[in-house]
Every structure is written in C-alpha cells, then in structure tokens.
Amino acid sequence: EVQLVESGGGLVQPGRSLRLSCAASGFTFDDYAMHWVRQAPGKGLEWVSGISWNSGSIGYADSVKGRFTISRDNAKNSLYLQMNSLRAEDTALYYCAKVFSAIAVADAFDYWGQGTLVTVSS
Amino acid sequence: EIVLTQSPGTLSLSPGERATLSCRASQSVSSSYLAWYQQKPGQAPRLLIYGASSRATGIPDRFSGSGSGTDFTLTISRLEPEDFAVYYCQQYGSSLQFTFGPGTKVDIK
Numbered sequence: 430e431v432q433l434v435e436s437g438g439g440l441v442q443p444g445r446s447l448r449l450s451c452a453a454s455g456f457t458f459d460d461y462a463m464h465w466v467r468q469a470p471g472k473g474l475e476w477v478s479g480i481s482w483n484s485g486s487i488g489y490a491d492s493v494k495g496r497f498t499i500s501r502d503n504a505k506n507s508l509y510l511q512m513n514s515l516r517a518e519d520t521a522l523y524y525c526a527k528v529f530s531a532i533a534v535a536d537a538f539d540y541w542g543q544g545t546l547v548t549v550s551s
Numbered sequence: 552e553i554v555l556t557q558s559p560g561t562l563s564l565s566p567g568e569r570a571t572l573s574c575r576a577s578q579s580v581s582s583s584y585l586a587w588y589q590q591k592p593g594q595a596p597r598l599l600i601y602g603a604s605s606r607a608t609g610i611p612d613r614f615s616g617s618g619s620g621t622d623f624t625l626t627i628s629r630l631e632p633e634d635f636a637v638y639y640c641q642q643y644g645s646s647l648q649f650t651f652g653p654g655t656k657v658d659i660k
Contacts, residue, residue, distance in 0.1 A: 535584055
C-alpha cells in the first residue's frame with residue numbers, strides 16, 4: 430500500500446525557516462518524480478515544487494522561487510521542502526504527492542499524503 | 552505560466568442529474584497533459600482523470616473527461632450522493648511548471 434506521510438509543519442514567525450519532510454513507502458521511491466502542493470485555508474490547490482526521480486529536473490512556482498528548495502534522499506525514501514524567508518501568505522496545508530508513471534517528469538498525481546500544516550504568523 | 556480557468560464556480564444539481572464542468576487553459580496544453588481531481592472536506596485530493604480522458608484506477612465510469620488544446624470538460628453522467636465535492640483541473644504539460652484551476656464546487660440543489 431502506497432503511503433506518504435508529511436511532517437515538519439508548525440507555527441513559525443515571518444522571515445524564519447522550516448523544513449518539511451515526506452516519508453514514502455509501498456512503492457519504489459527512486460522510480461518516481463515527487464511534488465509538493467499546498468492549500469491555504471479555505472482556498473484552492475497550488476502547485477509548489479516538483480523533482481524528478483533522479484533530482485535531475487526541478488521546478489518551482491513563481492511564488493516560492495528563490496525561497497524554497499526541494500530535495501530528495503532516495504536511500505531514505507524521503508522528500509523534503511526547505512522553506513526560507515517565510516511569509517504570511519505561505520500559510521497552508523502542504524501535501525506531498527507521487528506521480529502516476531515511473532520515470533516520467535510530467536505526470537498526474539495518483540497518491541497524496543494527508544498534509545502538514547504550516548502557519549506563518551508573529 | 553499556463554493559467555487555468557474553471558467554470559462555473561459553483562454547480563447546484565440534484566442526485567441523478569448530469570454535471571458538466573469546464574476547464575480552459577490560457578495556452579495549449581501539450582499532449583493533453585490535463586488531469587481532474589476531486590476533493591472532499593478534510594480529505595486530500597483524489598485523481599479522477601489523467602491525459603484528459605483516461606480514468607484513474609478505481610474511478611467509476613460515470614466520470615469521463617474530454618477535450619484537447621485549451622478546452623477540457625469533466626462530465627459526471629449521473630450524480631451520486633458521494634460526488635458532491637470540489638473538482639480541480641491541473642495541467643502538467645509544461646515541464647515542471649504545473650498549475651491548478653481554481654476549482655468548481657458541485658453542491659446539492
């Protein structure tokens with residue numbers, strides 16, 4: 430059974446940093462691209478960042494470019510999101526998601542975690 | 552960046568009725584890399600349709616997707632009580648620059 434479990438969220442002051450983690454199990458992690466998607470309270474989905482299976486291709490939404498860094502450790506079956514210079518508008522539930530097809534970079538997301546909540550407030 | 556627009560914002564229908572949801576892209580979505588997701592309150596999104604028209608594993612055949620280029624449609628042939636939710640389209644054809652539409656809420660009339 431595929432499982433994605435996010436952690437690392439919490440309350441943080443504006444300008445500070447936070448690192449999110451996503452622990453994956455139930456599939457061959459190093460075959461699949463992975464992504465982060467966020468959802469502000471009561472709002473829609475926003476794609477944040479994605480990384481290919483071998484970390485060779487990485488992309489970011491314009492809203493986080495230069496502040497967030499995505500990475501993965503295939504030996505630990507883990508995905509990360511380093512978030513620096515946090516702003517109030519980064520407050521959201523952050524989901525990690527797995528793509529549908531092995532090796533594909535551009536693909537739909539067939540499994541999602543339950544999310545970890547990040548609140549940016551003084 | 553490809554911007555997705557969904558209409559209507561809210562669709563009020565009764566169980567058994569047909570739902571037609573629209574997703575329009577600001578530029579052509581390559582290779583029909585368009586997906587649809589369903590989200591219920593307190594839950595993560597669920598993949599319904601990928602490649603514009605392919606149903607994901609376990610998705611009932613009352614859900615169908617169509618379209619290409621800039622215009623895409625999700626159709627629910629006969630609404631079941633569990634289908635009342637928010638639906639999002641997503642393009643994933645622009646290399647690691649994905650976007651979601653703002654969503655269409657299907658609620659009970």
